[in-house]
Amino acid sequence: MTEKLFRKDPYMKEFKATVTGINNDRVTLDRTAFFPFSGGQAGDTGEVGRCRVTNTVYEGDEIVHILENCLINKMDKVHCELDWERRYTIMKLHSAAHIVYNFFVRKWGEQKLIGSNISESKARLDFEMDRNIADSLPEIEGDVNRFIAEGHVITTREEPGGLRLWECETIKMPCGGTHVKSTSEINGISLKRKNIGSGKERIEVTLC
Ligand SMILES: [Zn+2]
Structure with missing residues (x-):
């Protein structure tokens, strides 16, 4: 399961992670600071490995980053950054x-x-x-x-x-x-x- 970096530090704006799964434009990471839509709070947007993240959601227990145009591969080490002001x-x-x-x-x-x-x-x-x-x-x-x-x-x-x-x-x-x-x-x-x-x-x- 994805490590929830936003739990330890809700102020984390960027982080490094490894891509653990890809399903079309839906990407999972070993760790993430992107908050998935839940409890009425909007899902985060930003960038994962220079690909635009348009939303973050839960699929079961898994946190899924929805990419606009997925140009990354499984096991890639990616730099990730939230749209922090938002x-x-x-x-x-x-x-x-x-x-x-x-x-x-x-x-x-x-x-x-x-x-x-x-x-x-x-x-x-x-x-x-x-x-x-x-x-x-x-x-x-x-x-x-x-x-x-x-x-x-x-x-x-x-x-x-x-x-x-x-x-x-x-x-x-x-x-x-x-x-x-x-x-x-x-x-x-x-x-x-x-x-x-x-x-x-x-x-x-x-x-x-
Ligand atoms: Zn609340």
Whole structure:
């Protein structure tokens, strides 16, 4: 199985690896810092051996890099590089989404989360709810931005049994994604409500 370098160091931007398998444009490596799409977090893009990686996904337990034009061979030693600005933005948005979720729950109580997604442009949280939350967003946004400015440490670790846990101050959430080390890296966020049909409320999180 591929060694997950993004677990040890989510800030790893480049690395060397050996190609362990090729299936058309789908490539596996012995080790990778490319995060595969999971838990709502977008898969990484970048380069593997000078070939463009358009997405990274799980196929079963295996991490697969999808190449635009595969010009490498099995057992090749390749230099790999992430689209770092994109991934770093995603890390900030993913950490921010957890904090927004927490302050949302402090305001509205536990609500059923029916979807979440983190891309390089925004994070979104979808709740099953019957009331319009628009009026509460400036308050939640203020709470989140104050908390972010306080510079709280963020950690991720694996619990016995394999569950990964995200922690920041008193907030704890299960999460397998990649995150920044401190809320101060996020700088600030803004929130917007989106209408996605009756009985559903969407919050979109963008970086300032
Ligand atoms: Zn998460």
